[in-house]
Amino acid sequence: MEPTDPAGRPWNAPPPPPVPPLPRDAGIDLRVSKRLLWVGGAAYPLQNIARVYTLTIHPRRKEAIVRFCKSVAITLAVAIALTILGAVTAMGSEDVGGGIVTFVWYVTVAGLVYFLVELISVLSAQSHYVLAVETSGPSTAVVTSANREHLNQLVGYIAHAIENPEAEFQVKVESITISPRNYYFGDNVNMYGGTGNVGMAST
Template sequence: MAEFALWRRELEWILCATYASRGAVISEREVIEVRVGRRVLWVGADAFSLPNITRATTVSMVPNRLPAVSAFVRFVIMLAIVTATGVTLLRRTEFGALIVSAVSAVLAAVLVARLVSVFREETYYALVIEIGGASHTALVSFDIDELRDLTHRILDAIEDPDAAFAVRIENYIGHVGDNVHVSGTGNVGKAGR
């Protein structure tokens, strides 16, 4: 029974999305307006006072594929053991071994499809704005060049009180990665599971 619980947990994990430490869910995307005017940075409906921005940067969020590969290998080994045991026990029945083999083949196909989907996941890039030691992920995109250009425009606007611009950018909505607080008072680093 304990082996079945472990097997089920591995299957559930493989069927879940895998970014960073199983922490990303990108549910949809939207085009938002990023603009600067009157010393305020607007990212969609969020407003940041330009004089209070201490840092603007882009960060990469690369899918962590190693846990997916590790779980895949463990599950394939368990599936092979269960299949061999099932075929051995049911070989005397008319269709028992055939049914066990068919179910195992379907599970193996699902596992391979999930592994392929993990390897096809793209790297996301985030525009991070720091205000008074607190970091805010302002937007998430696949286009690193667009985010770098936007970061430079924001930094230029901090230095130039008359600066104004407006751009539309595709933003991916959801939670990506871990929530990490690494600056200022109350620094706890990464809170893991």
């Protein structure tokens, strides 16, 4: 039986049709050329690709709340401890002790605001339907689209290119950046786009 992609099409489907042009500098290229898969400026040899699949990634809301509570608890504990230390110091020199306490609580408030902003960014984040391309090494390229059918087609196109040396195609996609720390990606992988970030693409 001939293998099919998630949309039910044969893996040897023809190259994708052209997509509507995007505004200048609005996105990146996703293309296969000369046995290389290009995601923007990153190249992945087709023979090194271990898996191509689609999935929905969801924000790590529960982990974000737990992380926020832990960070707040630790920050307040340190601030209280330093306040007590400052109070003891103030017994010998009121100016020095008072200055230390004031500085500690300025830093504490700034830290609490940072933790709150980080929590809100995760709680308000949206889920993304993505296509992931894993290599035999530690890296993974990820693209996303509002059109799930388009991603399912790309799985077939990439699989077709892996099996057919002469196959080439190119599509234009928009790019966004998210942090793997804030999303469930299923397997533990290093995502394309740099430390703590993942290169995303949206059509």
